[in-house]
Amino acid sequence: MPGEFELIARHFAALTGRRADVVLGVGDDAALLDLPPGQELVATVDTLALGVHFFADCPPAALGHKALAVNLSDLAAMGAGPAWALLALTLPAADDAWLARFAAGFAALARSFDVSLVGGDTCRGPLAVTITALGHVPRGQALRRSGARAGDGVYVSGEIGAAGLAVRARRGEITLPAALATHAARRLDYPQPRVALGLALRGLASAAIDVSDGLLADLGHICASSGVGARLELARLPLPDGALAVATRESLVGSGDDYELCFTVPPRHEPALGALAASVGCALTCIGRIEAAPGLWLVDEAGQTRPAAQGGHDHFR
Numbered sequence: 145m146p147g148e149f150e151l152i153a154r155h156f157a158a159l160t161g162r163r164a165d166v167v168l169g170v171g172d173d174a175a176l177l178d179l180p181p182g183q184e185l186v187a188t189v190d191t192l193a194l195g196v197h198f199f200a201d202c203p204p205a206a207l208g209h210k211a212l213a214v215n216l217s218d219l220a221a222m223g224a225g226p227a228w229a230l231l232a233l234t235l236p237a238a239d240d241a242w243l244a245r246f247a248a249g250f251a252a253l254a255r256s257f258d259v260s261l262v263g264g265d266t267c268r269g270p271l272a273v274t275i276t277a278l279g280h281v282p283r284g285q286a287l288r289r290s291g292a293r294a295g296d297g298v299y300v301s302g303e304i305g306a307a308g309l310a311v312r313a314r315r316g317e318i319t320l321p322a323a324l325a326t327h328a329a330r331r332l333d334y335p336q337p338r339v340a341l342g343l344a345l346r347g348l349a350s351a352a353i354d355v356s357d358g359l360l361a362d363l364g365h366i367c368a369s370s371g372v373g374a375r376l377e378l379a380r381l382p383l384p385d386g387a388l389a390v391a392t393r394e395s396l397v398g399s400g401d402d403y404e405l406c407f408t409v410p411p412r413h414e415p416a417l418g419a420l421a422a423s424v425g426c427a428l429t430c431i432g433r434i435e436a437a438p439g440l441w442l443v444d445e446a447g448q449t450r451p452a453a454q455g456g457h458d459h460f461r
């Protein structure tokens with residue numbers, strides 16, 4: 145069985161990439177990174193824990209992909225370009241074949257965004273993956289949760305709800321038709337961080353967040369940070385084909401794991417979004433509007449308005 149340092153050399157030393165801004169990467173007590181002049185460092189960390197964030201049968205390559213993707217999604221929501229990552233792994237055993245597949249999933253996504261692995265930590269214990277992602281943004285241009293204003297349009301990228309359907313299907317709570325099951329499993333296991341969209345929204349969006357806990361809950365975070373409310377039109381939600389045969393719109397906006405961007409746009413910038421959607425290659429749907437009074441309201445298909453129920457993922461509720 146390989147030892148700790150052998151494992152690192154075998155599986156992770158090769159993921160360090162070739163960025164010129166890595167002065168010193170894996171192998172010393174800490175990494176040395178060269179932040180370009182005029183840029184602010186953007187730093188985020190998220191953990192994926194077995195049984196909480198992924199099922200025991202999650203393919204190792206998917207875990208490697210997703211652990212990095214959820215962090216790149218946070219950088220995207222800040223309008224930051226990703227650059228570096230640190231990987232903290234807690235493993236029940238030194239399983240070479242498992243690690244090779246995990247590393248391949250991580251590497252494919254890292255390479256596609258030119259992210260260098262510059263450090264990490266490896267220890268024994270219940271399976272969990274923690275990644276710190278670092279990127280940068282021109283000084284003062286980051287997208288925050290706090291900038292939404294009354295009258296701004298509320299938008300979401302891509303579609304919402306498929307990953308939550310996959311979670312419920314894997315728990316045996318629902319049965320999905322074959323095409324939707326395949327699509328949903330792919331969305332849960334291989335989320336694609338909206339990096340290009342985040343970069344393009346700088347200077348256009350007034351606020352942004354990535355959808356991890358559920359669209360409604362995450363829009364709620366924008367509203368709370370911005371001191372505003374929002375009205376959401378359920379009929380406008382971009383949902384996967386066939387989703388309404390197996391779930392309600394309310395459950396789809398509460399399930400999470402979507403890793404799309406939810407963002408607000410002042411009316412003067414909304415006309416630019418059509419061309420932007422085409423250039424970044426994903427749908428951008430207006431799903432509602434920001435209001436001055438705090439509170440989240442849902443407008444149903446019949447045009448009736450009601451307060452949104454508290455929902456979304458909460459680790460301790």
Ligand SMILES: Nc1ncnc2c1ncn2[C@@H]1O[C@H](COP(=O)(O)OP(=O)(O)O)[C@@H](O)[C@H]1O
Nearest residue numbers: 187188189190214218221353354355356357362
């Ligand atoms: N243990 C912690 N110590 C310090 N800050 C934390 C901790 N846990 C979460 N945060 C911070 O609280 C905020 C909300 O966290 P979270 O809901 O996990 O955000 P996200 O959905 O973007 O990952 C973030 O700014 C995050 O950095």
Ligand SMILES: Cc1ncc(C[n+]2csc(CCOP(=O)(O)OP(=O)(O)O)c2C)c(N)n1
Nearest residue numbers: 195196197198199311356357399400401457
């Ligand atoms: C086994 C399993 N159960 C439940 C879920 C659903 N789920 C777990 S955590 C979570 C929310 C996102 O995780 P969190 O740690 O809150 O990420 P953050 O908001 O910090 O990015 C969701 C929707 C899942 N993906 N896998």
Ligand SMILES: [Mg+2]
Nearest residue numbers: 189190191356
């Ligand atoms: Mg987090």
